[in-house]
Amino acid sequence: MSEKVLMKGNEAFCxxxxxxxxxxxxxxxxxxxxxxxxxxxxEMPKRGGTFVQSESELGSINISYGIACAGGNVxxxxxxxxxxxxxxGMSFACSAEVxxxxxxxxxxxxxxxxxxxxxxxxxxxxxxxxxxDYKIPVFAPSTMQxxxxxxxxxxxxxxxxxxxxxxxxxxxxxxxxxxxxxxxxKQPYKTEAEITKYKPWALTGTKNKDHRNRIVSYWxxxxxxxxxxxxxxxxxxxxxxxxxxxxxxxxxDPEIVFVAFGTMARIVAEVIEILNNEGIKAGMIRxxxxxxxxxxxxxxxxxxxxxxxxxxxxxxGQLLADVENSVQGRIPTRLINRVGGIVPTTNEILExxxxxxxxxx
Amino acid sequence: MKPLYEPTxxxxxVDTSYCAGCGHGVAHKIIxxxxxxxxxxxxxxxxxxxxxxxxxxxxMNVEMCESAxxxxxxxxxxxxxxxxxxxxxxxxxxxxxxxxxxxxxxxAAVRGExxxxxxxxxxxxxxxxxxxxxxxxxxQRSTTSIDGRKPEINGIPIRMSELLATIDGAAYIERVALxxxxxxxxxKKAVMNALEVQEKGLGFSLVEFISTCPTNWGLxxxxxxxxxxxxxxxYYPLGVFKDTRGDEK
Numbered sequence: 001m002s003e004k005v006l007m008k009g010n011e012a013f014c015x016x017x018x019x020x021x022x023x024x025x026x027x028x029x030x031x032x033x034x035x036x037x038x039x040x041x042x043e044m045p046k047r048g049g050t051f052v053q054s055e056s057e058l059g060s061i062n063i064s065y066g067i068a069c070a071g072g073n074v075x076x077x078x079x080x081x082x083x084x085x086x087x088x089g090m091s092f093a094c095s096a097e098v099x100x101x102x103x104x105x106x107x108x109x110x111x112x113x114x115x116x117x118x119x120x121x122x123x124x125x126x127x128x129x130x131x132x133d134y135k136i137p138v139f140a141p142s143t144m145q146x147x148x149x150x151x152x153x154x155x156x157x158x159x160x161x162x163x164x165x166x167x168x169x170x171x172x173x174x175x176x177x178x179x180x181x182x183x184x185x186k187q188p189y190k191t192e193a194e195i196t197k198y199k200p201w202a203l204t205g206t207k208n209k210d211h212r213n214r215i216v217s218y219w220x221x222x223x224x225x226x227x228x229x230x231x232x233x234x235x236x237x238x239x240x241x242x243x244x245x246x247x248x249x250x251x252x253d254p255e256i257v258f259v260a261f262g263t264m265a266r267i268v269a270e271v272i273e274i275l276n277n278e279g280i281k282a283g284m285i286r287x288x289x290x291x292x293x294x295x296x297x298x299x300x301x302x303x304x305x306x307x308x309x310x311x312x313x314x315x316x317g318q319l320l321a322d323v324e325n326s327v328q329g330r331i332p333t334r335l336i337n338r339v340g341g342i343v344p345t346t347n348e349i350l351e352x353x354x355x356x357x358x359x360x361x
Numbered sequence: 362m363k364p365l366y367e368p369t370x371x372x373x374x375v376d377t378s379y380c381a382g383c384g385h386g387v388a389h390k391i392i393x394x395x396x397x398x399x400x401x402x403x404x405x406x407x408x409x410x411x412x413x414x415x416x417x418x419x420x421m422n423v424e425m426c427e428s429a430x431x432x433x434x435x436x437x438x439x440x441x442x443x444x445x446x447x448x449x450x451x452x453x454x455x456x457x458x459x460x461x462x463x464x465x466x467x468x469a470a471v472r473g474e475x476x477x478x479x480x481x482x483x484x485x486x487x488x489x490x491x492x493x494x495x496x497x498x499x500x501q502r503s504t505t506s507i508d509g510r511k512p513e514i515n516g517i518p519i520r521m522s523e524l525l526a527t528i529d530g531a532a533y534i535e536r537v538a539l540x541x542x543x544x545x546x547x548x549k550k551a552v553m554n555a556l557e558v559q560e561k562g563l564g565f566s567l568v569e570f571i572s573t574c575p576t577n578w579g580l581x582x583x584x585x586x587x588x589x590x591x592x593x594x595x596y597y598p599l600g601v602f603k604d605t606r607g608d609e610k
Contacts (some may be wrong), residue, residue: 022580024439024442024443024570029403048380048549050442052472054435054464054468055464055467055468055471056464058432058435058464058465059432059435059464059468061443062428062429062432062435062436062439062465063435063436063438064434064437064439065428065432065436065437066408066426066428066439066440066441066442066443067437067439067443068438068439069426069439069440070440070442070443070444071437071443072439072442072443074439089429089432092429096426096427109503125555154515169383189438192444195479196523201408203424203425203426204406204424204444205403205404205405205406205423205424205444205447206402206403206422206423206424206565207403207404208403209570212422212424212515213424214418214424214426214428215425215427216418216424216427217427218415218416218427218551220416305609
């Protein structure tokens with residue numbers, strides 16, 4: 001059952017969702033994730049699921065919202081500008097407390113952008129983009145296996161939090177092939193009785209119930225709305241403690257610390273190995289959850305030992321903003337980045353990092 | 362003794378928040394009494410829009426959710442895919458359905474979604490205070506067309522029922538009015554037909570109600586009924602535009 005298989009990223013994402021108990025998928029074609037609606041269109045019917053090709057990403061997120069309101073476990077995917085269109089619906093789903101699992105196989109924006117790897121949607125997914133005060137947990141896997149495990153578990157996280165969850169990947173992860181171990185298939189609950197048991201808030205009709213469910217976003221009185229927003233943020237405070245995930249690798253007491261996630265973290269891991277072999281103590285903080293952002297590994301750094309913290313990213317300093325927030329001026333911070341779909345080589349990062357170290361000495 | 366008039370269990374015994382003379386109350390009553398007569402209150406799910414009737418779930422005695430502006434047919438699509446044997450409806454005004462939500466309603470019809478949309482057309486944005494809508498009539502005054510709607514500036518009002526009837530996935534499309542007792546009886550028949558089409562799984566169904574907005578039209582409730590008869594019905598003719606019942610083999 002748990003044998004190793006070689007899979008393309010976008011298809012592995014789908015298998016992870018289906019095996020995680022998802023039987024509803026909604027999507028609209030956009031590169032670099034078009035294999036996802038393609039795979040789901042033939043696989044969902046075979047697995048007793050439902051595939052809907054929407055008319056737009058506005059359609060995608062709102063059909064997903066309807067599925068989730070009715071108690072279905074729903075997965076929706078898109079890429080950057082499509083995610084932008086969905087953000088109206090994400091804000092609405094947060095407000096109405098409806099769980100949706102959303103995958104962004106991101107492009108290299110702004111505007112139309114390109115399909116090569118980038119991380120320029122960092123603010124888009126971690127800072128909202130939709131209206132009002134809300135938060136969405138965001139996970140950024142760095143290997144295919146990690147992506148599978150995260151997607152597989154996201155449905156449960158979304159259900160428990162009664163909130164959307166975002167997975168942030170890029171064109172590299174969507175298109176590359178890696179050996180993976182697929183998890184065991186969870187059985188989805190589909191009957192009304194099962195939905196009512198596991199999601200007592202969901203819309204299934206009033207028969208067989210002693211109450212009438214309503215899912216709302218509109219609170220007419222400011223006092224009621226304030227109360228509701230405070231309630232949401234009590235949930236988010238709990239999520240900040242329970243959902244934070246990261247990995248630290250490299251030397252103890254590093255003099256140079258890289259911060260990188262997703263595709264970049266794979267390259268930085270090689271850079272660290274080379275530096276450590278050369279006798280330069282290097283380490284990496286790899287955030288897996290981008291919200292909540294892991295602050296603890298930054299607090300653990302010693303300004304006496306660590307000379308610099310370098311945000312290594314495929315965007316113009318978006319990750320750096322959270323790095324600076326976490327370092328709080330205790331240690332100098334720098335940026336090593338490429339954008340527009342260009343991924344730096346190990347050597348380029350190595351040279352730029354050494355130059356930064358030289359300037360600081 | 363047989364009662365002449367009774368409240369429906371489909372509506373909760375509470376006051377609505379709608380203005381005097383507004384058509385929402387009558388439309389709510391018609392729709393919910395039809396669902397009650399079909400014995401489907403327990404397995405019906407509704408979607409309310411953005412607009413005055415966002416709060417329809419406070420009055421309609423079925424499970425409901427709110428939806429973002431114009432997106433109700435997409436939301437109803439999702440609900441119906443999870444509960445294919447339930448009755449699922451969206452309830453939308455002309456700003457919601459005929460402007461910001463055209464894509465969603467057109468594609469729900471294109472996919473032949475087995476949902477029913479109730480479209481309340483009063484030719485103006487009510488909740489936001491009387492701005493021009495896509496169905497505002499030529500010459501009709503609104504807060505964004507104070508000298509009356511001009512076709513050369515504002516375009517020509519859209520007839521949604523006629524447009525949707527051209528789509529093969531639409532199985533039942535009828536326009537009714539709420540201005541006279543006779544029209545209200547016909548409206549009830551239309552709602553029964555649309556729900557029957559959904560129960561039979563024939564495709565997308567929609568009933569458009571020519572309604573009134575005395576507050577934003579600047580008329581009394583009685584004059585509003587007259588205005589609707591003299592101005593709206595001639596431009597938005599009543600009748601059945603699509604009915605595929607009987608076509609099934």
